[in-house]
Amino acid sequence: MAEVNRGRGVQVGDQNTQTNVFMPSQSQPLNLGALNWHVAATKVRELSRDNAVVALAAVPLADAVGILAIVLGEAEGVAVSLLAHMNPARCRELVTALKRQRPWLEQLPAAAAEIAGLERKALGSLGERTGQVEHIGPSTEGTHGYRQPHRNGQILWSPRRGALEVQAPHLYDGTSGVLRFPLGSPEPAPRSAQGTEGTFQRFEGGAAVYRTEMYGVRAIFGFIGAYYRESGGPAGPLGYPAGAAERIGPSRHGKRAGWSKRFEGGTVYRVPRETEGYDSVSVSSEIADYHHAQGGVAGRLGFPTREAVRVTSSFGTEAVGQTFEGATVFVSRHGTFMVRDAVGTLNVRLGLPSSEENDGRQDFEGGAIFSSADGEFSVRKGILEPARRLGFPTTAEQRLGENADDFAQFFEKGVITVRDGVVRSWVSALEEPWP
Known part of the structure; x- marks a missing residue:
């Protein structure tokens, strides 16, 4: 048996029998022009990106347009990636023919060039590429753009602001518009009252991304974002965002589910109204920690119902009081304690609480309140x-x-x-x- 491989095939001989098996050369690009467009589109999707780009460059413009039109309809992301990595002149020719099918393609040549330029400059901070250039949008404001994902972030391109670095790989969703498109590069943010320093980046619709060494990358958007800005942002009492927004509730007192987001200086709650809609209420860190220890909104306290206020007792003691669905929480030199609303109506002359309610008794500065089957009475x-x-x-x-x-x-x-x-x-x- 003899075997000869001369690059064009394999020749196998066995005594008086010889078989020639011809194999395509792996160094030559696939001739897409010899195939109908649908078959060629399938082959293009099977090739690596670079090999597909080379194969499309070798066929006449009309054939390339026909093949990519099919790919665009079946696998939009593949078509966008191929166009973004083509020779710019060839890309513009193809986009001109294809933009009727996808009008936003007209922006792709400029976007691809700007993304590639920024990628070279920002590779140190963004890390290696984890995906191809992709179309994103429209955002809730109607913006279409492009995205290049990286290990530590991404590059986002929009017609309004061009290519911008975003160091938030896990927060962005351009289709749903949670953050939408960036309006500028990251810039220094004010030092918080808690001593934290960081950066922030503005996005469409008032959203922002904050980055700190202690809390990492945190997004602010929607009604909680608006409340945060009105409260002074990082320089206000809340400081920097320290956690993600969480769905919470319903409460045991009847309120439906709401939202909460933790900050350095406290927690902001989206509190359900009786009928529809929500109100934003902030709770200081000390009261928020106490609230959490009592079971959060599912516990005795439920949702906060109003902002905290400063009070002075009849004994001259200063405190902060905040009302929740099930009780009012007071923070004073005596400690942090809750007072049930029914009990609270009795304690005007007794001052601030100095203990929790235990076995039907709660102590105050000026006495105690007892609860039993006979009722609730102050002593x-x-x-x-x-x-x-x-x-x-x-x-x-x-x-x-x-x-x-x-x-x-x-x-x-x-x-x-x-x-x-x-x-x-x-x-x-x-x-x-x-x-």
Whole structure:
């Protein structure tokens, strides 16, 4: 048996039998002109990008247009990639013939040239290419453009701003328009109150991407983005974005699902309204951490219902209070504690909470509030000690005479009276209110 390979085929001989098997040379481009356009389009999709470009360059313009028109209809991304990597003059000829099928193709020659130029300059920061030039859009503002993905980011091209580097590989979706197209290159952002420095990049529709060493790349858009800008951005109380937007809820108090996004200085919530729509409410980091520890919106507190306010108690203590669906949270020198709304209506003269509610009792600066089957009643600090052996209160204070500080209060096991500042307690089985 003899085998001879002379480049044009394989010659195999076995005694008196010889077979010639001819094989195409791998160094010669595929002759697409010898095939009908549909077959040629299939072959083009099977070739590597560079080999397909060479094969298309070897056929007359009319054939190349016919083949690419089929590829464009079946695999738009393949056609765009091939056109973007062709000789610019040949690309312009083909685009001129194909733009009726896809009007946005008219922008491709300029986009491909600008993307290639920026890629050479930004390769160090963007890293290696992870895909081919692709068409993206339209954005929600009607913009069509092109994208070149890289390991650490991407290059985006739009008619309005040309080619721009975006160091956010996992955040961009030009079709849905979450960030849309960039309006400029990254630039330094203000130093936050928490001491963080970073950069930001503007996008269509008021969106922005912030990048910091501590929190990485974070996108801001939509209503939370608008609220963030109105609050002062990085230089405001929220500082830099520190997490992604999250879908949360519904709450146990009846509100449907909403959204939240974490920042250095707190969390912004998109709180569902009673009927339709949402309101944006921010919660400071201290209250947000407390809220999270209580189970978040699915816990006792639910969604925040209004912005925090500064308050001063009747004892002169300053605090920050914020109302949620299920309670109000106070932050003061006593700590961070919640007060249920039903309890909160009783504590005006008792001041700020100094403990959590536990076993039906919650302590305040000026006393305590007890909750039982008999109801919820406040007890002044001055009678808490003698009331210890009498159990829970069963009535509110009942005034004795004209002096507001003279009163009686019934408990499970007795009664306490206060007259002229003198506190007296009796253990009794009285079941009727004080006459």
